[in-house]
């Protein structure tokens with residue numbers, strides 16, 4: 001008897017709430033109401049929140065968007081980096097390079113935390129592995145295509161350096177989601193956590209998603225403002 005079948009056998013009342021999903025073959029015996037609870041309980045039980053590698057990863061996840069927003073707004077206000085480097089383009093390239101390094105470090109620290117903490121045998125299955133691989137392909141497509149659509153300065157806060165896009169990019173992948181870079185990166189981390197069968201990976205991915213959501217709320221209106229200012233300048237000219 002499979003685990004799911006055993007659960008239902010012990011708790012026949014749950015039978016009615018089991019969701020039949022014919023399209024998913026092996027999943028049609030899983031009781032999702034039970035699974036949600038088990039998932040969250042398992043995640044919290046299996047994650048060691050006091051582990052130093054976990055704390056380092058959380059710090060990196062929170063620090064990165066904080067850093068680039070603070071630096072970019074400072075630059076927009078004072079043009080200090082453009083003056084220092086002698087050119088807004090060079091300044092933007094340097095900030096972009098630092099952001100890339102910070103994000104590499106964030107990925108590294110998440111991988112270290114995942115390796116330091118236990119796998120979860122519930123997730124250690126072929127279908128979960130393939131779902132993770134699929135998410136990583138999707139995430140990479142979103143990240144790479146938005147980089148190609150925006151270019152280097154468009155990706156790395158060029159607007160704040162006065163390097164504005166000619167017009168808003170609306171083609172793929174921006175016709176799928178407003179912030180393909182952020183959600184693509186989140187999909188990559190979720191995929192990594194699934195492939196590694198890592199409960200701490202899932203917790204860290206959730207933190208990435210929350211932090212990105214906050215960053216988008218903070219950045220969105222400011223970027224709009226920069227472009228509004230330009231269209232007002234153009235009207236005056």
Ligand SMILES: *[C@@H]1O[C@H](CO)[C@@H](O)[C@H](O)[C@H]1NC(C)=O
Nearest residue numbers: 170171172173174175176177
């Ligand atoms: C987004 O744009 C691409 C390329 O222009 C197109 O193939 C795709 O169907 C569009 N997707 C949506 C959801 O509009």
